[in-house]
Amino acid sequence: MNPILHDLHNKQWVWTAANAKQQQLKQQRISGFKNLDKVLSGGFPHAGMIHLQSALGCGELRLMLAMLEQQHPSYDQLAAEHGRSENSSLVQKHTKHNSSEYNQKLYIFINPPFTLNAEFLLSHNITLQQLIVINAKSTVDALWTAEQSVKSGACTAVFIWQQQLNHTHIKKLELAAQQGQSYCIWLQSALKASAQTPKQQNLPLSLSLSITRQNDVLDVTVNKQKIGWAQNAVHLPLPFKSRTNAVLQKQREEQKVNNVIALNSHSINR
Amino acid sequence: MQFDTRSLWIYIHFSQLQLDSMARNQASEKDQAVAIVDVASNQLCQVNTVARAQAVKVGMGLASASLLCSELHLQEYSHELESKQIENIANHLYLLTSDIVLAPPNALILRAQNMLKLYQGLEGYWQIIQHSLQEQSVNFVAASAYSVQAAKMIALSLSRSQQSQIVKAERTRSFTGSQSKRDSAVSTISTNNNTPNNYTANIRPSSKQRHLITESREQISKYLSRCMLEVSDIDHKDLHKLARIGIKSYADLCSLPAAELANRVSRFSMSIINELKGKDAAKVKFYQPKASYHDYIELLYEISLSDKLLPVIGRCLDKLSQFLLIRNAHSLSVEIGFFQREHSTLTLPFNSIRPIYKSQDWLDIISLKLESLRFESPVYALSLRCLQYEVAQVSNDDMFTQKSTHVAAMTLLSRLQSKLGQDNVRRLQFVDDFRPELSTQHGSLLSEHRPNKNATAASIFSDRPGLLLPSPQPLSLDVQVIKGPERIQTGWWDDQSINRDYYIGQSQDGQQVWIFKTPNQEWYLHGYFI
Numbered sequence: 001m002n003p004i005l006h007d008l009h010n011k012q013w014v015w016t017a018a019n020a021k022q023q024q025l026k027q028q029r030i031s032g033f034k035n036l037d038k039v040l041s042g043g044f045p046h047a048g049m050i051h052l053q054s055a056l057g058c059g060e061l062r063l064m065l066a067m068l069e070q071q072h073p074s075y076d077q078l079a080a081e082h083g084r085s086e087n088s089s090l091v092q093k094h095t096k097h098n099s100s101e102y103n104q105k106l107y108i109f110i111n112p113p114f115t116l117n118a119e120f121l122l123s124h125n126i127t128l129q130q131l132i133v134i135n136a137k138s139t140v141d142a143l144w145t146a147e148q149s150v151k152s153g154a155c156t157a158v159f160i161w162q163q164q165l166n167h168t169h170i171k172k173l174e175l176a177a178q179q180g181q182s183y184c185i186w187l188q189s190a191l192k193a194s195a196q197t198p199k200q201q202n203l204p205l206s207l208s209l210s211i212t213r214q215n216d217v218l219d220v221t222v223n224k225q226k227i228g229w230a231q232n233a234v235h236l237p238l239p240f241k242s243r244t245n246a247v248l249q250k251q252r253e254e255q256k257v258n259n260v261i262a263l264n265s266h267s268i269n270r
Numbered sequence: 271m272q273f274d275t276r277s278l279w280i281y282i283h284f285s286q287l288q289l290d291s292m293a294r295n296q297a298s299e300k301d302q303a304v305a306i307v308d309v310a311s312n313q314l315c316q317v318n319t320v321a322r323a324q325a326v327k328v329g330m331g332l333a334s335a336s337l338l339c340s341e342l343h344l345q346e347y348s349h350e351l352e353s354k355q356i357e358n359i360a361n362h363l364y365l366l367t368s369d370i371v372l373a374p375p376n377a378l379i380l381r382a383q384n385m386l387k388l389y390q391g392l393e394g395y396w397q398i399i400q401h402s403l404q405e406q407s408v409n410f411v412a413a414s415a416y417s418v419q420a421a422k423m424i425a426l427s428l429s430r431s432q433q434s435q436i437v438k439a440e441r442t443r444s445f446t447g448s449q450s451k452r453d454s455a456v457s458t459i460s461t462n463n464n465t466p467n468n469y470t471a472n473i474r475p476s477s478k479q480r481h482l483i484t485e486s487r488e489q490i491s492k493y494l495s496r497c498m499l500e501v502s503d504i505d506h507k508d509l510h511k512l513a514r515i516g517i518k519s520y521a522d523l524c525s526l527p528a529a530e531l532a533n534r535v536s537r538f539s540m541s542i543i544n545e546l547k548g549k550d551a552a553k554v555k556f557y558q559p560k561a562s563y564h565d566y567i568e569l570l571y572e573i574s575l576s577d578k579l580l581p582v583i584g585r586c587l588d589k590l591s592q593f594l595l596i597r598n599a600h601s602l603s604v605e606i607g608f609f610q611r612e613h614s615t616l617t618l619p620f621n622s623i624r625p626i627y628k629s630q631d632w633l634d635i636i637s638l639k640l641e642s643l644r645f646e647s648p649v650y651a652l653s654l655r656c657l658q659y660e661v662a663q664v665s666n667d668d669m670f671t672q673k674s675t676h677v678a679a680m681t682l683l684s685r686l687q688s689k690l691g692q693d694n695v696r697r698l699q700f701v702d703d704f705r706p707e708l709s710t711q712h713g714s715l716l717s718e719h720r721p722n723k724n725a726t727a728a729s730i731f732s733d734r735p736g737l738l739l740p741s742p743q744p745l746s747l748d749v750q751v752i753k754g755p756e757r758i759q760t761g762w763w764d765d766q767s768i769n770r771d772y773y774i775g776q777s778q779d780g781q782q783v784w785i786f787k788t789p790n791q792e793w794y795l796h797g798y799f800i
Contacts, residue, residue: 057781057798061736106679114737117797118700118710123732128698133712134686135694145686154679213780 031067039222039231040207048206049174049184053223056113056189058213061159063220063236064185065124068157104130105156105182108149110142111135113161130156143169150184151176157183171204277383278392278485279552281421282403282412283429284359284376286316287352290408292345293318295567295585302570303339307332308347315347328433345568349375354566358589359406360557365596366398370557371418377425379418379554396483413482415490418552419502419545423520424482424493426501432480494546495521503542508535520546563593563656572611572648576640579608579649583636586654587629594627599659601625604632607653613646621687623715624680625660631681639688683715704760705768706738706796733774735784735797742794745785749775755787774799 008014028042037043044050044067054060107130109116116133136142142160149158150173165173165186177184190210208223212233222231284290288306303321305314314330324339335342352375360370360378369381382395389395392414403410411432413424482493497520499509511534517523523531523543532540544550565586573579583606594600602625608616620636686695692714699713733753754773761767770786777783784797 055779055781057735057737057777057783057800059782059799061800105675106682112737114739114798115710116698117706117734117736117738118698119706119730119734120736121698122700122730123734128700131698132683132686132715133696133698134690135696136690137694141690145690148685149682152678152682154675154682213776213782215776 029067030070031063032070033066033236035234036220036236039228039234040225041228045206045226047181047183048177048226049170049186051186051188051203051205051208051223052211053188053209054190054211055213058211059218060187060211062124063211063218064157064159064183065126068183069125071156106130106132106149106154108132108134108145108155108158110145110158110160111162112159143173146184147172147176150182151180153180153182155180155182157185159185159187161187163188167203174204174206177206276416277381278386278414278416279418279421280380280382280396280399280412280414280483281373281418281425282378282380282410283422283425284352284356284378284408284410285429285432286318286409287355287376288345288348289316289318291351291355292568292570294407295570295582302343303341304343304345304570305335306347307344343570348568351566351568352376354564355408357560358565359403359408361559361593362402362406363399364557364559366402367395371554372557373422377422379421381556382414392483392485396481400481411480413493414484415494416487417545417548417550418554419542420490420494420548423497423502423546424490427497428480428482430501495519495524499523502546504539505536508539511535562658563590563654565589565654566651567653568651569649572650574645574648576643576645577637579652580633580637580640582652583654584629584633586652587632587636590654590656591627591629591632594656594659597659597661599661600627601656601659603656603658605655605657606636607655608645608649609651609653610645611647611650616645618643621692622680622684623687624677624684625662627662635684635688638685641689687715704758705766706734706758707741708766710738735782736800737798738784739796742786742796745793745795747775747777747781747783747795749777749783749785751775751785752782770794772796 005014028037028040028044029046030037030043031040050064052060052064104127107121107126109132111134118128118131121131122128134142134145136145139162142162143165146158146160149155170186173184173186190212203224205224207225210221210223212219212221214235216237218236219233220236221233224230286306289304292304301320303324303326304318305321305326306316307313308315312332314326314328314332314335317326317328321339321342324342326335326339326342330338332344353372356372356374356376356378360372363370363378363380367380367382367385369384371379371381373379380399382392385395386392389398396412400412411425411429413421413428415421415424482490484490498518499512499520499522500518504512512518512523515534517526524547528543531543535543541550545552567582567586569582573582586606587604590604601622603619603621605617605619608618610616618639620632620639622631622635626632683695695715696712697715699711701709701711703709733756751773752775755771756773757769757771759769769789772784772786775783775785782799783795784799786794786796788794
C-alpha cells in the first residue's frame with residue numbers, strides 16, 4: 001500500500017465503501033419517513049453526533065423525536081397492539097410500570113434557549129423521569145456535560161444547543177457517542193449560522209442536516225453523511241400533532257366501528 | 271453496671287496516640303522529627319523516633335528541645351483528638367470483642383472473661399486483639415488482671431518502665447558513641463539518618479515484653495506487688511499521706527490491715543484500694559458504637575492545593591467505606607469539613623444519587639467538586655461526617671436486564687450534580703393546570719415526583735409548543751395564522767387569571783410559533799414549535 005494511504009488508513013481518515021456498507025446498513029435506524037430514509041441510504045446512523053441546522057421552531061426536535069420513537073415503541077403503541085378494550089389500561093399500566101423502573105434511558109437537554117414545555121414532551125411519550133434539563137454556566141461545562149452523558153451509555157439522546165463548536169469538540173463528542181451508543185444532537189440556529197456553513201463541510205459529524213419549512217412541508221437537506229454523498233432537499237410532511245385532527249380521526253374510526261357493530265362482528269374484527 | 275470480681279480485664283494504654291494518628295495519615299513524611307507539646311506544662315509529652323534519635327525526650331522543656339533539634343515539628347496536645355481516636359479504635363475492636371470501656375484520653379479496657387470461650391483461651395483472644403491494634407499502627411501497652419484498677423496499675427507501670435528503658439538505652443548509647451558522634455557531627459549529617467535504624471533495633475527486644483497478658487493469679491499478683499502506688503487512681507493527698515508512713519508500693523499497701531488504711535485515707539481512695547485488692551467490683555459503662563460516622567484528622571502540614579488534599583481524603587474515605595461495609599450499609603451523602611487556618615471552617619456536603627459505599631466512588635464525586643474549589647487559606651485539618659446511612663437492600667433482580675443502565679444513569683447524575691451544582695441539574699414536573707406558565711415546573715432530582723397517572727392521560731394536549739418563553743413577549747415577527755383560535759380563560763380563583771386566544775402561526779422563515787391575542791387585541795409571542 002502507498003505509505004501515505006497506509007498512514008491515512010491507520011488514522012481512520014479514509015473510508016472504504018467495501019466494508020462499511022455491509023456493516024452499517026443493517027444498523028441504520030429508520031426515520032419513519034420513506035423518502036428521507038432513501039437519501040440517508042437506509043436511515044439514521046445507529047449512534048453518533050447529528051447536526052441540525054434550522055431556524056428555531058421549524059420542527060427540528062419533532063423530526064428527531066419521531067425518529068427516536070421508531071426505536072423505542074411507546075406504551076401507547078404497545079397497548080394499541082394489545083387491543084383497545086377495558087383491559088388495555090391495565091396492560092398499559094403494567095408495561096408502564098415494568099419499563100419505567102429500569103428501562104428508561106435518559107434524555108438530556110443542555111441549555112435549551114427557552115424553558116422546555118413538559119406537556120409537549122409528555123405528548124411525545126417521554127416520561128418526566130427520563131428527562132434531565134441542564135443549565136450549564138459556560139460552554140466548557142456544557143460540552144463536558146454532553147461528553148459525560150453521551151459516554152455513560154445511560155442516555156438515549158443528548159440535545160445540546162450551541163452556536164459554534166470547533167473540530168476538536170465535535171470529534172470528542174462523536175467518539176463519546178460511538179462509545180456510549182447514543183445520539184448527541186447538536187441544534188444550531190440557521191439564521192446566524194449561514195455564514196459558517198462552508199467551514200462545517202469537513203467536520204467529523206455522523207450526519208449533518210439543514211431544515212427549512214415551506215408551509216406544511218419540511219425540506220431536509222443532507223449536508224454531510226458518513227455513507228454516501230450530500231443530498232438535495234427532500235420534502236417531508238411533518239405537521240405538528242393537532243388535537244383537532246385527532247378528534248376527526250377518532251370520529252371516523254368510531255363511525256367505522258359503529259358499522260362493524262351493526263354487522264355484529266366486533267369480536268371478529270379483533 | 272456491677273460485675274463480679276472474678277472476671278479478667280485487660281487494660282490497654284496508648285502512650286502516643288496523637289503522634290500515631292498523625293503519622294498514619296501522612297505516611298510520606300517519615301523522616302520529620304515530630305513532638306507533641308503539652309501547653310499547660312510547656313513540656314513535650316510525645317516524641318517520635320526521629321526526634322528521639324536526636325536526643326529529644328519526653329518531659330523536656332520546649333527551649334531545650336528546640337536547641338537539640340532545630341527542625342523539630344511541634345504540635346499542640348489535644349485531649350479531644352485523642353478521645354476521638356480512642357473511640358475509633360474502640361469501633362474497630364467492637365467487631366472482635368463485646369465489652370469495651372472507654373477510658374479517655376488514652377486507654378481502653380476490655381472485659382476478656384466472656385470472650386475466652388469464643389476464642390478458646392486468652393492467648394488466641396489476645397493475638398487477635400493485638401493484630402487488630404497493630405493494623406491501626408498505634409503504640410500501646412497492655413496488662414491483664416482480675417480487677418480494672420489492678421490492670422490499669424500494671425499497664426501504667428509497664429509503660430513507665432518502658433520509657434525509662436528507652437532513656438537508659440539512650441544513655442548507654444551516648445556513653446559509647448559520644449566520642450565518635452562529636453567528631454562526626456560537624457562533618458556530616460548522614461550519621462543522623464542512620465541512628466533511627468540502630469535505635470529501633472535496640473528497642474525491639476524490650477518491646478516484646480511490653481504486655482503482661484496472663485491468666486495466672488500468681489504472676490499477676492507478683493507483678494502487682496512491685497508496682498508503685500503513684501500510678502494508681504488514689505487521691506494525691508492520700509498518696510502523700512501513705513508515703514509518709516512508708517507505703518509506696520502495692521506490697522506495702524497489702525501489709526497494712528484495711529481498718530488501719532480506712533482511718534488514714536478518704537472514702538474515694540479506699541474504694542479504689544478495695545478494687546485493687548479485688549474486693550470491690552468496678553463500676554463501668556460499656557461502650558456502644560454510635561449510629562453515625564464522624565472522623566477528624568489533623569494534617570501534618572498545611573495544604574492549600576485541593577489535588578494534594580485528595581489522597582488524604584481518600585484515606586478518610588477508606589475508613590468510612592470500611593465502616594459502611596461492616597454494617598452492610600451505603601450512604602447518599604457525606605459532609606467534609608475543611609478547617610482553614612485564617613478563615614472559618616468550610617463544610618461541604620457531597621451527595622450521590624445512587625447509594626454508594628466504595629471510597630473510589632466517593633472520591634470520583636468529591637474530586638469533581640474540589641476542582642472548582644479554592645481555599646482562602648491553607649487547610650490544617652479535615653473532618654468527615656456521614657450522618658445517615660441505610661442498610662443495603664438485597665434484591666434478587668435479574669442481573670442481565672437493564673439494571674446496568676439504571677446504575678449508569680444514577681452514577682452519571684451524581685457526577686453532573688457535583689460538577690455543575692444541584693440547582694443546574696433538574697427534572698421537569700408537570701402540573702395539571704391549563705395556564706401554560708404554570709403547567710411546567712422545574713424540580714430537583716431528589717424529589718421523586720411520580721407523575722399522577724390519572725391527571726396525565728386525559729389532559730395532555732398534543733398541540734403545545736416545545737419551547738415556552740419565560741414570559742410572553744409582544745409579537746414582532748411577521749406571522750401568518752395557520753390554526754386557531756383556542757381560548758384559555760382560567761385562573762380567576764387566584765391572582766394569575768388569564769384570558770387569551772391562542773393561535774398557531776408561521777413566519778416567513780418557516781418558524782412555527784405559539785401566539786395569543788388578549789381581549790385588548792394585543793398580540794404576544796409565547797412559544798416555539800420546535
